[in-house]
Amino acid sequence: MPPLRGLSDNPLRTRDDLINANIALLNPLPPPPHFSPEKAHIRVPVASAAHFDEVAAQLEGFVRPLWSVGALLSSAEDIRQVTEPWISAFEAGTDPDRPEYWGTIGQGDQRVLPGTNGNAMLDNNWRWFRELANISLVHVCDVPFDNVKAEMDADLMVREEAAFYKTRRRDQVRPGRQMDYYSGSFAIQFSQLLFTKFSADLYPRRIEKLAASQRLWRLILAVFRPPGWVLPVFSCSSIPFGRLLADVPNMPEPLSTPGLIKDHLLHHLRWWAAHSDGIVYPDGTLNIGWLYPNMYMAEDYNSPQSPYWCLKTLIPVALAQNSGFWMAGEQLYPSLQITSNHPEANHHFMLSPAQFVAWPLKASQAKYSQFEYSSSFEFSVPTGPLIQQFATDCMLALCRDCSEAFFSSQTVSLQLQTHGELSVSPLMVASVRWNPWGDGQVEVNTTSSRRRTGWPDWHIRIYRIRVRSGQMHSLHTIEGGYATQGRCAKNGTNLPNLSSLSRDMDIRSAEGILHEDAKTHYSALIRSATGASGVSSTVSCLDGADTLCIPTSTTAYALKPDTNTNLAQPRTLVPVVARYFAQDLAAGDHIIAVTRIFAVSANANGGQRALTKRSLEERSADKPSILGSQMQLATAIT
DSSP states (O other), rough: OOOTTTTOOOOOSSSSHHHHHHHHTTTSSTTTSBBOSSSSSOOOOOOOOSSOHHHHHHHHHHHHTHHHHHHHTTTTTTTTTHHHHHHTTTTHHHOOSTTTTOOOOTTOOOOOSSGTSSOOOOOHHHHHHHHHHHHHHHTSSSOOOOOOOHHHHHHHHOOOOOHHHOOOOOOOOOOOOOOOOTTTTTTHHHHHHHHHHHHTOHHHHHHHHHHHHHHHHHHHHHOTTOOOBBBTTBOSOOOOHHHHHOOOOSTTTSSSSSHHHHHHHHHHHHHHHOOOSBBBBSOOBSSBSSSBOOOOOOOTOOOOOOOOOOGGGGGGSSEEEEEEEHOOOOOOOOOOOBOOTTTTOOOEEEOOOOOOOOOOOTTTHHHHHHHHSSSSSOOOOOOSSSSHHHOOOTTTEEEEEESOOOOOSSSSSSEEEEEOOOOSEEEEEEEEOOSSSSSSSEEEEEEEESSSSOOTTEEEEEEHHHHHESSEEEEEEEEEOOOEEOBBBOOOOOOOOOOOOOTTTTTTOOOOOEEOOOOOOOOOOOOEETTTEEEEEOOOOOTTTTTEESSSSEEEEEEOOOTTSSSSOEEEEEEEEEEOOOSOOTTTTTEEEEEEEEEEEESSGGGGHHSOOOOOHHHHOOOOOHHHHHHHHHTTTT
């Protein structure tokens, strides 16, 4: 697809640059051809649908760009020709006698307008939409605050409660254990920041509490310089843009100054500009996906117009040219991390062993429950139950008896433990206990560990798989490392097989697949333009173990998932270790396995560490060594 002029070629360093980026994203929408005759609806010409009605979907297309339109209007720039279609359409959309009336608001409706007061509202970020609508009624439409205060108070006090004990349905359990851009800066935190800016006169005490929570949240969120930190649903840098307009005082390091925030935000935008070739259709409209159109990763609530929520990111144009933000120079973002960013490595990732979503989202295991999430090797989503459809990157998939083709992975984690430095070596350890099937026949304890010093490109997973009840005739497990580009960059052909690695092999250009199967060692390494991704495995026995099952066969290879499963690369390969237990397994039997995960990005840090440090051969040979005492402790804490 062609790049989007005004975004893809935009240096994104000044206020004028961001104004041009806003205009570039808005220009494909006005009539013709995407506005309706009275301009109250926008429909991107794609025949996919969301679960809500089509009028609400086209209303979404109209209102989501208003983040950009409103920011441009407040920027005092002469951009009336860009924003006029939205300004002239409100009367047509709000008049019940006009053909493009947006419709009567129902219970739990997508139309979060003033008429929604008194209606049922989902217990999520929609509550904040109604808060902002009511603030607008007070400040813009002169509605007395007392008229909406009761509704606003109720929304501010809402708490989600787990519904399982009422319904006995696991798909009704809320909340789960999750962190993402909805709970973070893109939705709830962003709305809270706008609330602090526009309702200080209405809720002064609550504003003080929200400001304190924002300081805490920014300490959590501020971890990576782009392409930086990963939240489970997304794999690019974090977005600190909300703080800009709210101007919360006394923000902590490393977002304490306008220059630091400016560096963080503009690096993020430049990353997207550099990767924007696949995010727009030929007519310039945004598509559903991550770096290319992908409906497998989309949720039931994604209409063709949903991607325009991204325009929230560009609202800093509302700040005056002489504001502290635009007057400041970009300050180099400090190397403060709470996730894994080893100083000698070239790969940023986070260990995320215990997240889960307990309400029905599509591909929630992939989006929330993978063992790791990377800023360089984006995750994959399943397209079906077969192993090539399951796309097992950064997860363990299990199939019992193999009489059916269904594999299962972590859906709901039962218990989480985290540990700091072990007495034996400086390891960061996180453990989680989970069941792959709802009947609880099998229980898995996963311990992920990352060392602060040494083996910079590796981390470890240790599993204890226990049969809790009944009997199985066999068990098949497949465990994956990071998904990486699965074709040669130059001509799109299959990656060749390699017999060995050489010291002169360049990390950024060498391509191929290397695998080794031996009695005590099994490994697979995939080298592509994205970087190097590999797994190395052994099966271990603990002293004093009761009934330890040894696999009948073990192999390591490059799994070829279905196309379009990965968020960033349409064609990928995943290094996996497959273990097959072709014996009867009964209650009390257990399996202990150790897998080492390897990854080096060809592009992180501008490729500098990959180019200036050790060779790929040296990096891959520097495997973690696991002492018996470490193994004992790692399995004991589960």
